Amino acid sequence: MDESLTSPAGVPTRAAQLDALIPELTPLLWHVARAAGLGAEDAEDVVQGSWVCLLSHLDSIREPRAIAAWLVTTTRREAWRVAATRRKTQLADTDRLADIPDPRLSPEDSALLDAEQRALWAALRTLSPLCQELLRIVAFVPRPDYDAVAAQLRMKRGSIGPNRRRCLDKLGQALQDCGGDS
Amino acid sequence: MSAQLNSGEPSDEIVLGRIKALFEAVDPAPPDLAARVRFAVALADLEAEAARLVEEAAVEPALTRGASEESRTITFDSTELTIMIRIDANADGTARVDGWLAPARACRVEVSLHDRALAVEADADGRFAFPSVPRGTIRFVVRPPAQQAQAAQQAHAGPDSPGPDSSGNGRMKTVITPALVLLTAW
Numbered sequence: 234m235d236e237s238l239t240s241p242a243g244v245p246t247r248a249a250q251l252d253a254l255i256p257e258l259t260p261l262l263w264h265v266a267r268a269a270g271l272g273a274e275d276a277e278d279v280v281q282g283s284w285v286c287l288l289s290h291l292d293s294i295r296e297p298r299a300i301a302a303w304l305v306t307t308t309r310r311e312a313w314r315v316a317a318t319r320r321k322t323q324l325a326d327t328d329r330l331a332d333i334p335d336p337r338l339s340p341e342d343s344a345l346l347d348a349e350q351r352a353l354w355a356a357l358r359t360l361s362p363l364c365q366e367l368l369r370i371v372a373f374v375p376r377p378d379y380d381a382v383a384a385q386l387r388m389k390r391g392s393i394g395p396n397r398r399r400c401l402d403k404l405g406q407a408l409q410d411c412g413g414d415s
Numbered sequence: 416m417s418a419q420l421n422s423g424e425p426s427d428e429i430v431l432g433r434i435k436a437l438f439e440a441v442d443p444a445p446p447d448l449a450a451r452v453r454f455a456v457a458l459a460d461l462e463a464e465a466a467r468l469v470e471e472a473a474v475e476p477a478l479t480r481g482a483s484e485e486s487r488t489i490t491f492d493s494t495e496l497t498i499m500i501r502i503d504a505n506a507d508g509t510a511r512v513d514g515w516l517a518p519a520r521a522c523r524v525e526v527s528l529h530d531r532a533l534a535v536e537a538d539a540d541g542r543f544a545f546p547s548v549p550r551g552t553i554r555f556v557v558r559p560p561a562q563q564a565q566a567a568q569q570a571h572a573g574p575d576s577p578g579p580d581s582s583g584n585g586r587m588k589t590v591i592t593p594a595l596v597l598l599t600a601w
Contacts, residue, residue, distance in 0.1 A: 251456055256449040263444035277448060284452045285459040350437050357434070372434040401427055 250291065255284065258301055261373040262308045268366040269312035272319075279315060283308040301378035305370065356407035364400035371397060450529045454554065457527070457591055466491035466498060466555075466592045491555070491592045496520075498555060498592060509547040510597050516541035516557065520587070525556040532556070550597045559587040 262283060266276035283304050294300055346354060357365055374382045383397075470490040491498040497517040502510050516522060519541030525534045529551050537543040537557075 252453065255452050255456065259449040259452055260444040263448060264438055264442075267442055273445070277445065277451070280448065281452050281455045284456050288456060288459055346437070346440060350433075350440065353433055353437055354441075357437075368431070368434055369438055372431040372438065401430060404430065 251284065251287065254300060257375065258304060258378075259284075261301070261370075261375070262304055264373045265305055265308045265370050266312040268369040269309060270316045271312050275315050275319065276312070279308055279311045282311060296381070298378055298381050301374065302381040302384065305374070305382050309370075352408060352411055355411055356404055359407045359410075360400060360403055363396070364403060367396055368400050368404065447529065454527075454552075454594060457554070457556075466493040466496070466590050468593055489595065491590075493588075493590045495587055496557060496590050498557060498590070500555070502597065505547060507547070509549055512545040512548050514543045514555075516543070521560050522587075523558045523560060525558070527554040527556055528552075536560075548597065552594050552596050554594050555592040557590045559589065 259280060262280045263276060266279045267273075271279060286307060287300065287304060290303065291300075294303055357368070360368070371379070371383070468489065469492045471487065472489075473487050486501060486503040489500045489502070491500070499515045499517070501513045503513075505511050512526065514524065514537075516524075516537055519539065520537065521539050522537045522541075523534055524537050524543045525532045526545055526548055528549060533545055533548065535543050535545060
């Protein structure tokens with residue numbers, strides 16, 4: 234990081250502290266928001282909002298590696314809140330739930346995939362929404378952040394450890410059922 | 416893929432790696448999202464004062480450089496500092512930026528680009544120049560000179576250091592301008 238990005242007190246400004254983390258963790262947060270079912274625009278807003286919100290919480294986060302966990306939790310909570318609002322609005326407007334696109338998986342995307350990925354995709358779709366969400370999130374958590382993120386999710390949503398095990402096992406089973414794990 | 420695997424097994428990591436590759440293929444994060452987050456964070460960071468755009472004008476073609484494209488001047492204002500910018504088109508498609516700070520200060524001036532920043536030092540008269548700035552969304556950041564010396568001494572301050580407090584020491588605040596778009600032609 235550019236060491237000149239400091240406040241007059243000689244301490245890096247809050248924005249400068251985040252400068253290196255932003256490119257590292259933003260993709261993760263995108264997938265957290267999308268896994269909650271948000272459209273692209275809402276997902277971007279929620280991700281930006283989480284980072285801005287982090288500015289005022291930096292002082293209370295002692296461990297640098299706890300930042301990822303804080304961001305994931307904040308993004309996930311806000312994404313679910315926005316997603317629920319959207320669903321409510323759409324239901325009130327049209328009461329046609331089937332018209333709401335599922336941003337997580339869409340058929341035209343399968344053209345981008347090879348056979349192995351299509352099998353993985355099909356297997357993922359058989360899982361519960363919670364498993365789909367958790368696996369997508371943990372797949373993007375950088376290794377050094379994994380323990381902190383998992384711990385944080387455990388506090389909020391029951392324990393992710395058993396969830397992770399359960400979801401991975403179900404995925405493995407689904408891959409076998411679909412004609413073998415290629 | 417066995418149900419007996421413990422969490423942390425290498426095969427779990429392989430599966431998670433494949434899930435990651437899958438979603439990177441079908442639903443990647445927008446490539447400019449991180450850059451927009453940076454802008455949002457920089458602006459929201461109250462350590463810096465946001466300058467206001469007070470005046471913008473197209474001017475006559477830059478005769479001195481023989482450029483045929485129009486130039487423009489832009490003035491930003493903050494409580495302590497006025498930043499005047501003149502932008503001229505370079506023949507290679509980039510833009511030349513000349514600026515003046517008033518009152519004159521020897522500050523560090525940065526142009527924050529999509530993915531990086533260019534930095535120059537303003538001279539004692541408050542003048543600075545960026546000979547070649549790529550087109551796109553840019554933002555100017557003017558930092559007080561005292562920050563640099565202290566930064567060199569304290570470059571190892573941890574990222575979890577207590578929140579900085581720049582108030583009350585009489586020094587100039589960092590000033591950030593609103594984003595400008597340098598188009599290929601204006």
